[in-house]
Each structure stands twice: as C-alpha cells, then as structure tokens.
Amino acid sequence: MDEVLISRAIMESYFKNFLDALDVEVAIAGAGPSGMTAAYYLAREGVKIAVFERQLRVGGGMPGGGMMFNCIVVQEEGRRVLDEFEVRTKKYKDGLYVAHALEAVSALCLKAIKAGANIFNLISVEDVMIRESASGRDVITGLVLNWSAVSWSKLHVDPLTVRSRVVIDATGHDGEVCRIVSRKIGPRLRTSTGDIMGEKSMWSEKGEREILENTKEVYPGLIVAGMAANAVFGSPRMGAIFGGMLLSGKRAAEIALEKLRVERLLK
C-alpha cells in the first residue's frame, strides 16, 4: 500500500470537489439543521450548491439536543420534514414528537450529500462578495472563505472566494453573514431598523411561528434561515425545539429556487 498514493487520492478528490464549488448557484453558510435542510431541498431539484461549515462536524446545535440530552423535539409540521429524511420519531403528547438528535443530524447530512450537495467542513465564511446589479443596487454575489484553522490561529492569511447567485445565511444565532453585511455595507438589511435587531428571550410558540415569516431575502442575493432569521428580525428564541429550523431551511430553499427561476426567465 503506497502512502503517497493515499495522499494523492485525498488531495485530488478534495480539490476536484472544491474547484467545482467555486462557481455555484447557491452557497450556504453553516451546516446546522437549517443549512442542511435547505441544501437537501435545493440539491434534490438539481441546483448546484455548496455548504461551508466552520466546525469539524456538521449539525450545529442539534447534536446537543437540549442541555446535552441528545433528543430533539418537533411539532407535527417538523415531523413531516423528518419523515422525508427517514428519521424515526416517537409521538410524545400534545402534537409533539421526539427523535434521536444524532439520527436526525446524520440523516440530514447523508440525504443532502446524496442529493448532490457539496458540504465542506472546517471552512469559515469571513466576508461576502458584492457587485452592482443592473438596477444600480449592490447585490451579494458570493462568499469569502478561509480555513477555520487560519482564523482560530489568528494567522494573517488572505482568503479565497466562491461565486454564487444566491447566498443563504444559516449560521445560527449570531447571523454572521447578515452581521458582516450590516457592518460593511451599512444598516440596509430589510428589517425595520435596517440593522440586526437581535434575538429576544425564550418564547417557543412565538419563535416557532415567526421563524417562517423571518426566513426571507434580507438583502439582495442574501436569504436568512434558521436561528439567524429570528436573530436578524428580533424574534424570540424557541429553546430546544427544532421543527422551526427544519421548516425554515425548507422555506429558504423554496425562496432560492423561486429566485433562480425568475433569473432564468429574465435571461
């Protein structure tokens, strides 16, 4: 067995994937539940997508369930999404269902990849790319990336970029991509203040209801999903219930698909 051949196999395969991801239709920041759900529904429709995840592992806050008890709770609508991913759920009571957090994370990741999503771990999104659109407005046209190890080590290393027609911010409660846009382009997000409004204290029902309204194009070319959507639009956190994250990911995919369809028609 030739060790160098093994190394060559890893590097050639990785770089083939990475080169393929340099120009995509949708780029997703964050491989938590909302990002991976969006990735699956887009890839299933044949959309070319790439997901960039900062951590070594995917799943965001899902593997930890609630307070490290690795079970997740979803409501009826969330259960239907888990059914599509073939995740087993058990009825608890009052329209609530429980699933194993690790089964859910594994299924989301497996289905997204098998549908054609290209998922990269250990890569952080540190900026966005912008261009002026035909209407004279700035539009987000891609992501600026670096190895997570570079930012964790605070090394002074220039990043690389990927181009995409649509970006989805699925970075969780920090809403990192939206925060970058607000800081660098100015407070021009489509919120009532133009800025990130900040997540409110826990109120599960309100948070779960509002997350779908908050999943939208928040800046030209940028859709916000999952916990980031509630943080950006000033809605409450919802605690350890994950249905909203799945539904928001699905909604973000629908919005992105619609944008891509309109663009194709205009071409």
Ligand SMILES: Cc1cc2nc3c(=O)[nH]c(=O)nc-3n(C[C@H](O)[C@H](O)[C@H](O)COP(=O)(O)OP(=O)(O)OC[C@H]3O[C@@H](n4cnc5c(N)ncnc54)[C@H](O)[C@@H]3O)c2cc1C
């Ligand atoms: C640190 C943390 C804080 C949480 N805080 C809350 C909270 O305040 N309220 C609440 O209701 N629930 C919170 N949760 C719990 C719960 O896990 C979330 O409700 C749920 O997981 C959110 O799903 P999501 O897909 O929106 O984001 P997450 O599950 O948080 O996934 C986001 C993913 O994006 C990645 N990411 C973030 N920034 C970047 C970047 N710049 N580049 C690349 N990848 C990036 C993260 O590593 C993560 O994997 C938190 C979870 C975690 C891990």
